[in-house]
């Protein structure tokens with residue numbers, strides 16, 4: 001849609017060129033920004049000219065620029081020992097996807113939206129991602145993805161603060177994974193997106209619950225848990241009021257499917 005409150009689009013070539021004030025909004029893929037009126041915004045700050053490389057592989061892991069497009073992440077081929085890379089496409093396929101989302105939406109835009117069904121939140125939280133944030137005045141800071149989202153459509157970003165990148169450590173990318181997703185309707189928005197990762201020797205089992213809860217939740221076990229240990233840990237960490245109720249599923253439904261899918265995942269990885 002046309003945004004008739006916008007009087008200027010800035011295209012800075014560096015972060016230092018941005019003089020932030022109220023009324024500014026960062027523009028990434030624009031798929032959400034242009035989907036509804038932005039009455040509090042008069043200036044878009046387009047991130048494209050910053051020219052960040054989409055994906056950078058190092059011995060330590062993978063740096064995903066916030067401006068990396070969904071299609072670029074989909075086409076990524078990692079080193080053979082990064083067994084978790086196929087999870088990228090499994091999560092991408094959970095998007096209620098249109099041509100526009102596929103080709104224009106960015107990984108950073110999806111994380112900053114901080115919606116429970118944000119598939120890039122599920123992916124990067126499950127792979128122990130760490131966000132690098134650039135505040136307007138101050139030094140860059142690092143925040144784990146699992147702590148970045150604070151609730152439905154809320155996160156830790158301060159005014160004018162930019163999500164620069166998400167770093168996935170090689171140790172997480174080397175782990176085995178299992179994943180399940182469910183929606184109330186065929187190709188509908190995720191009601192639960194559950195991932196677990198584990199080392200080859202069964203150590204460091206990490207369950208990530210997302211979409212069923214307003215923000216992603218980690219449950220970490222030194223060894224792959226038993227069915228009873230997993231069930232008990234989920235109930236302890238997520239009491240009945242911790243589940244996200246919306247048109248895509250009631251809280252009791254989401255709790256039920258999380259238990260069901262988490263047990264499938266546990267059995268698959270055992």
Ligand SMILES: Cc1cc2nc3c(=O)[nH]c(=O)nc-3n(C[C@H](O)[C@H](O)[C@H](O)COP(=O)(O)OP(=O)(O)OC[C@H]3O[C@@H](n4cnc5c(N)ncnc54)[C@H](O)[C@@H]3O)c2cc1C
Nearest residue numbers: 026028029030031032033066096106108109110117118163
């Ligand atoms: C057909 C359709 C289906 C969808 N299905 C889903 C779905 O299944 N699950 C889901 O989670 N979402 C879904 N969405 C919404 C989707 O999450 C967003 O449209 C998309 O992720 C936003 O990414 P973008 O790059 O286009 O961001 P933009 O629209 O450009 O920006 C989104 C917000 O993030 C801010 N922002 C963007 N990048 C940064 C940054 N680097 N630092 C700081 N702030 C930034 C912008 O200022 C804006 O407030 C759907 C949308 C559509 C149109």
